[in-house]
Amino acid sequence: MTFKKDDVIIFESEEGNSLYVILEGMVKISRTNEDYKEVILAILGERDFFGEMSVLDGALRSADAIALSKVQVIRIDAHVFLELLEKHPKIAISLLRELVSRLRKTDHQIKSISLADAVGRVASTIIRLANDVGRQKRGRVEIDNFASQQEIANYAATSRETISRVLSMFEREGLIEREMNKIIIVNFEDFKKRFGD
Amino acid sequence: MDVKDTVKILGEVSIFESLSDKEIAELLAGASL
Numbered sequence: 001m002t003f004k005k006d007d008v009i010i011f012e013s014e015e016g017n018s019l020y021v022i023l024e025g026m027v028k029i030s031r032t033n034e035d036y037k038e039v040i041l042a043i044l045g046e047r048d049f050f051g052e053m054s055v056l057d058g059a060l061r062s063a064d065a066i067a068l069s070k071v072q073v074i075r076i077d078a079h080v081f082l083e084l085l086e087k088h089p090k091i092a093i094s095l096l097r098e099l100v101s102r103l104r105k106t107d108h109q110i111k112s113i114s115l116a117d118a119v120g121r122v123a124s125t126i127i128r129l130a131n132d133v134g135r136q137k138r139g140r141v142e143i144d145n146f147a148s149q150q151e152i153a154n155y156a157a158t159s160r161e162t163i164s165r166v167l168s169m170f171e172r173e174g175l176i177e178r179e180m181n182k183i184i185i186v187n188f189e190d191f192k193k194r195f196g197d
Numbered sequence: 198m199d200v201k202d203t204v205k206i207l208g209e210v211s212i213f214e215s216l217s218d219k220e221i222a223e224l225l226a227g228a229s230l
Contacts, residue, residue, distance in 0.1 A: 001229055018229075023198060023206050047210050072198060074207075075229040084224065090215035098211055 001075060003067040010065045016054025017078045022046055025071030026133060028151065031063045040155040042102070043068065043147065045133035052095065055081055068147055113157045122166040123195035125156040126176070130185055141185040200225065 003009055009020065012031055022044060029042040029050060041063055044050055054061050055078040085092045105128065112124040126143075129152075134141040149167070153160045167183075170176045175191055177184040185191050198206075200222070207213050207221045216224070 021207060021210055023203060047206060049210060049212065074203065074225070076224065077227065077229075080224070080227045088215060088220075091212050094212040094214065 001073050003071045003073070005067055005069050007067045007071075008064055009067060009071070009073065010051060010061050012062065012064045013060045016051055016059075016061045018075045019049055019051045019055050019078070019081050020065070020073045020075055021049045023072040023074060026068040026147075027071055027073075028066050028068050028147065028155075029063045030066060030154070038151075038154045039157070040147075040151060042105070043129060043133060043155065048132075052081075052099075054078075068151070118158055118162045119166055119169070120195060121156045121158055122152070122163060123170075123191070125152060126170075126183065126185065127192060127195065129155075130188060134185075134188075136188065139187050139189065141188045143183045143185075144181065203230070 003025075009027065010016065024046060027044045027048075027050065028040050029044065030038050030040045032038055050065050051061070053059070085095070108124075109128070112121055116124060129143050129147075130136075130141040134143045147155070149163045150160045153163045156163065167176065167178070171178060175186060175194075177186060203225060204218055204221045207225065208216065208218065213221060213224075
C-alpha cells in the first residue's frame with residue numbers, strides 16, 4: 001500500500017483491526033488537542049510498525065498516523081497477527097521489548113517537556129529523531145526527509161519560532177549542518193553529552 | 198518493491214527477527230501490500 005505525503009494512513013478514534021509495517025518513508029503518529037493543535041507523539045521510519053495497540057486491546061485508534069513523505073507499508077490483519085503471536089512466543093517477547101522501549105521514550109519525552117528549557121527540548125527532540133530515523137556515519141548522524149519546522153515544534157511541544165531560533169543557534173555553533181531536507185548532527189556523541197541525553 | 202525485498206525488510210523488523218524467510222513469506226501472503 002502506498003501513500004503520498006500528508007495522507008492519513010489511520011485516523012484517531014476509528015476502529016483498528018490491523019498492524020502496519022513501514023517498508024519505505026516516514027510516518028508521524030500524532031493527536032490533535034482541544035485547541036486543534038497537533039501534538040506529535042512519535043516519528044517512525046523504515047522497519048518500524050504501528051497500529052499494534054488497537055490490535056492488542058481492541059480499543060479505538062489512539063492517534064492519527066500520517067505520511068511525512070511517500071510511504072509504502074504492508075497491512076497485517078489483526079487475526080493474522082494474533083495467530084502469529086500465539087504460534088511464535090518469541091514474537092510476543094520482542095513485541096513486549098518494543099512496547100517497553102516506547103514507554104521509556106515516552107517517559108523521556110514527558111521529562112524533557114516538563115523539565116527542560118526551549119534549547120533542551122529542541123536538542124532532546126533532535127536526539128530522539130536521530131535515534132529513531134537517523135543514519136549514523138563516522139560519528140555524524142543524518143536525518144533525511146526532515147519534518148517541517150512546525151512539525152518539529154509540535155514534537156518538541158514548543159513554537160515554530162523557537163525551533164527556528166534554536167536550530168540557527170546550533171548551526172552557528174557548528175553543532176548541526178542543514179541542507180535542503182536534511183539535518184546533520186556533526187558529532188552525535190558530543191551533542192548527546194552536551195545536552196545530557 | 199518486489200516480494201524478495203519485502204521479505205528481507207520484514208525479517209529486519211524487530212518483532213519478526215525470529216521468523217524464517219519461509220514464515221515471513223507466509224505472513225506476507227495474508228497481508229495487504
